[in-house]
Amino acid sequence: MLFSDIIGQHAVKERLVRTVHEQRISHAQLFAGPSGAGVLPLAVAYAQYITCENRSDKDSCGVCPACVKFAKLVHPDVHFTYPVATVRDVKKPTSIDFVQTWRECFIANPYLDLNEWYQALGIENKQGFMSVEESADILKRLSLKTFESEYKFVIIWLAEKMRADAANKLLKMIEEPPQKTLFLLISENPDQLLQTIRSRTQLVRINRIDDKEMVEAVAQRHDLAWNKANALVHLADSNYSQVLHLLGNSEENSIMVQDFLEWMRLCFQLKMDDLLVWIEDMAKTGREHQKNFLHYGTQMVRECVIHNFADVGMMKLSKDEQAEVGRFAAYITQNNIYRFVEEFNKAYFHIERNGNPKIILMDLSIRLNRLLHSR
Numbered sequence: 001m002l003f004s005d006i007i008g009q010h011a012v013k014e015r016l017v018r019t020v021h022e023q024r025i026s027h028a029q030l031f032a033g034p035s036g037a038g039v040l041p042l043a044v045a046y047a048q049y050i051t052c053e054n055r056s057d058k059d060s061c062g063v064c065p066a067c068v069k070f071a072k073l074v075h076p077d078v079h080f081t082y083p084v085a086t087v088r089d090v091k092k093p094t095s096i097d098f099v100q101t102w103r104e105c106f107i108a109n110p111y112l113d114l115n116e117w118y119q120a121l122g123i124e125n126k127q128g129f130m131s132v133e134e135s136a137d138i139l140k141r142l143s144l145k146t147f148e149s150e151y152k153f154v155i156i157w158l159a160e161k162m163r164a165d166a167a168n169k170l171l172k173m174i175e176e177p178p179q180k181t182l183f184l185l186i187s188e189n190p191d192q193l194l195q196t197i198r199s200r201t202q203l204v205r206i207n208r209i210d211d212k213e214m215v216e217a218v219a220q221r222h223d224l225a226w227n228k229a230n231a232l233v234h235l236a237d238s239n240y241s242q243v244l245h246l247l248g249n250s251e252e253n254s255i256m257v258q259d260f261l262e263w264m265r266l267c268f269q270l271k272m273d274d275l276l277v278w279i280e281d282m283a284k285t286g287r288e289h290q291k292n293f294l295h296y297g298t299q300m301v302r303e304c305v306i307h308n309f310a311d312v313g314m315m316k317l318s319k320d321e322q323a324e325v326g327r328f329a330a331y332i333t334q335n336n337i338y339r340f341v342e343e344f345n346k347a348y349f350h351i352e353r354n355g356n357p358k359i360i361l362m363d364l365s366i367r368l369n370r371l372l373h374s375r
Contacts, residue, residue, distance in 0.1 A: 001044040001070065001110060003059045007240060008213035009038055012206055016046045017058060025050065026202040028174050028183040030159070032190040033206030036239030041110040042206060043155055043184045044070070047078060050182075051149045066149065073103040076147040079154050081138060083114070083128025083161040084121065094134045113241040114158065115288040127287060127354055130162040135169035142173065142181055152181045159185040160192035167194045175200045208238050218243055257325070260293070260300055264328055267368040275365055283357040290357055294348040301340045304329035336371045343367050 003013045019025050033039040045060070048070040052060035060067050069075040080102060084093040095102070098121060105112050105120050118128060138154055146152050156162070162170075174183050174197065185201060187193060211233060218240075219229035236242035266275045282290060307329040332340065347364045351357060 001041050001048055002062055003042075003045045003049065005110075006038045006041045006045060007217040008209040009042060009206060012042060012204065013045075013058075016042070016204070017049065020050055020055075021057075025182065027177050027181065028185070028201045029204050030185045030187060030190060030193075030198065030201035031204045031206060032187045034208050034239070035113050035188050036111055036236070036241035036243075037206050037208050038111060038240065039186050039188070039206050040106075040112075040157055042204075043186050044106075044110070047153045047155065047182070047184060050151060051075065051077070051153075071107075073106055075149070077149040077152050079138065079141050079152070080157065081130060081134060081154065082117070082157040083130060084134075085123040085126040085128050087121070087123065092131070092133050094131070094137045096137060109241075109244060111240045111244065115292060116241070118286070118288050127352075128158075128161055130156075130159075130166050132163065132165045132169055135162075135166040138170065139173060142178060146180065150180055152178075153184060154182070155184045155186070157186045159187050159197070160189045162193075162197075164194065167197050171196055171200070209240065211238050214238050214240065214243075222247060256293070256296060260296060261325070261328055263365075264331075264368070264372070267365045268331070268372045270366070270369045275362075279358055279361045279365070282361060287351055287354075287357070290351050290361075291348055294344050294351065297344040298341050300325065300328075301332060301337065301344070304332035305337060308332065331372050336374060339371050340368070343371070 003017070006013070031039050031043045048060045048067060049055055051066045051070065053064040053066055054061040060070075062071075066075065070078070073080070080099070081095045082098075082102060084095060084098055086093055090097050101120050105117060109116065114128070118126075121128075142152060142154065171194075177183065183201070185193075185197070190198060190203075214233045215226065215230045218224060218233055219226050222229070224232070232243050232246055236246055263278060266278055282293070285293075303325055307326055343364055347360050350360050
């Protein structure tokens with residue numbers, strides 16, 4: 001992964017390059033930023049730049065043996081860790097059990113998000129995690145000498161998915177790693193990491209991608225007119241993962257709007273038989289989809305607020321979708337805005353913690369019924 005392949009983030013790139021030239025490479029760094037901002041690609045590009053045999057002042061060469069191996073994610077001194085879950089043939093999963101799937105996913109889309117990863121693993125109905133067995137495997141691999149590079153790397157994607165026992169097992173190693181060993185932790189929600197882990201890492205804060213740079217990159221990479229690229233970036237809220245999703249799933253996005261509005265109609269009317277059918281179907285889709293749908297609910301409330309109180313040009317919806325949402329927006333008022341967001345967030349929290357989706361969605365539907373009737 002070259003720095004030049006990553007959209008925007010110039011200040012972060014310059015900072016990372018400078019640490020290499022000034023030989024101030026911290027042994028444990030926490031790359032923290034939102035999904036779709038390029039946090040994982042930046043960490044990989046940084047490791048490649050450190051390892052590159054012919055790096056320039058700003059980037060890796062891309063052609064030396066180390067860079068070629070990085071491009072295929074097969075460098076023997078780079079160890080990746082990521083959330084996994086039990087599957088039919090793997091009862092105590094570790095990252096090494098799914099390494100080929102990981103390589104394929106990252107090479108296809110370095111900006112991959114958690115939902116995309118879970119779909120590739122076929123575990124949409126489960127919560128991925130990093131277990132104490134994962135930590136033991138990391139310690140075992142770090143006990144070996146480097147094969148080719150000056151450094152050994154452990155790149156932990158979504159480190160907040162580490163269970164407490166797994167994080168505690170790594171704590172001493174992160175604090176005092178073997179010589180020439182670098183931990184690069186990647187997190188979208190660093191507040192969910194153990195404080196003892198956060199306190200032992202150097203923070204690399206990564207912000208969302210600048211809108212203008214995102215539009216230019218999307219137009220160039222996908223051969224789109226500027227106005228089309230600008231509309232996509234606006235809809236995706238400068239999340240490149242979401243841009244790719246929108247490009248490949250325009251019909252699915254339209255269905256999402258219709259599905260949400262159908263749910264709101266069922267909540268308003270409280271037709272229990274029809275509502276139960278809807279909830280049964282949603283419960284089958286997997287936790288990540290359910291979380292995304294609830295997050296989408298908060299976004300729809302935002303769109304309704306803009307429709308009611310601001311310039312509709314700020315809405316992150318197509319013209320047809322704006323007309324559909326406009327009818328629902330009448331039920332979102334100053335009196336219930338915050339309650340809507342609170343209820344969606346609360347349900348998201350419970351789904352994330354493996355609550356029963358049928359119970360959570362039914363409870364939420366009844367609460368939304370009261371809000372829709374309390375304008």
